[in-house]
Amino acid sequence: SLDQSQLGVEGFYDRMDDVMSPSPLDPTRAMEEAITSLEEQAKVRVTxxxxxxxxxxxxxxxxxxxxxxxxxxxxxxxxxxSTPSRDLRLLIAIDVVLGFPDRVVRRPERYAMPKDKSLTEVKAELQRVLASELATRKFSYPRSDGSAWTLTLRDVIDRAVDLEMAYNPNDCVELRWGAPAKSDEAATCKRYAPAAQREKMSKYRAWFHDRRRPPRA
Incomplete structure (x- = not known):
């Protein structure tokens, strides 16, 4: 079975990739599809x-x-x-996108590799496209006062550690999007989850850090 807890993120993605796309894929197109999936998840999370x-x-x-x-x-x-399940999926999507160039190098047989380029050249091109796409794909979310704040996918990825504890609806939206403390973005934040809840979130953080949903009680 496709049990993520047994396979780990990379193994799980490899298995899913094999099932969903049995034919070799163009590596750049495949990566762009993964980036689009991440972008869509971020935009749905806005709602x-x-x-x-x-x-x-x-x-x-x-x-x-x-x-x-x-x-x-x-x-x-x-x-x-709350958004713990959604946030865990978002963190996994971040890992998939960031690891894509290395995955192509690790599993070149899964991709329709260009005949005139070496693996090193393909990886360099993928990294260039990845950096460009993450910097240019943007979305906005309403802050606590209703004003819009724009983030790039690069911002979201850079905040992955903060997104491990961003699912509590009692926190302000700025905190839930990983706004840096004392930043202009965070200036409109007025609500924080109770200390007892933050303590529990710290205890559960490993599930998000390790990208492993715990077994049902």
Whole structure:
């Protein structure tokens, strides 16, 4: 079975790639598709985080954070407005995109490699395209005061570590997008999750850092 917990991120992606795309792919096109998938996930997350902002603005009580693996599957406000599952998928998508040039070198038989270029040249070209795409693909999210803030995919990738603890709907949206402390972007942040919830998030951080969803309780 395609069990990610057994295969690890790279092995899981390789298996999925084999199943979904049995024919060799053009490496640049395949990488651009992976980048587009990451971009789409980021844009869908904008809506999810915005729903959490609206929940906060409705002056309702804080969302109660469940314990352990239940953060991924529960009910009520936490289930409606938190994003642990989405964020874990986003982190995996980041890994896939960043690792793509190396994956092509590692598995050249999976790709329709250009006849006139060496593996080294193909990798260099992929890295060039990757840097360009990440810098130019942009999206915006509404900050706590409703003003739009624009991020590039490069920004999202650079914030991957912060996105390991960005799923709590009781935090401001700026924090949920990994805005650096004391930055202009974070200036509109006015809400933070309770200390007890932050403590639990720190305890669960390894699941996101290791890209491994815990087994159901």
């Amino acid at each position: 999810s985080v915005e729903n959490g902002r609206k929940f906060q603005n409705n002056k309702r009580s804080e969302a109660t954070m469940p314990d352990g693996a239940a953060i991924f599957e529960t009910s009520g406000a936490w289930e409606d407005f």
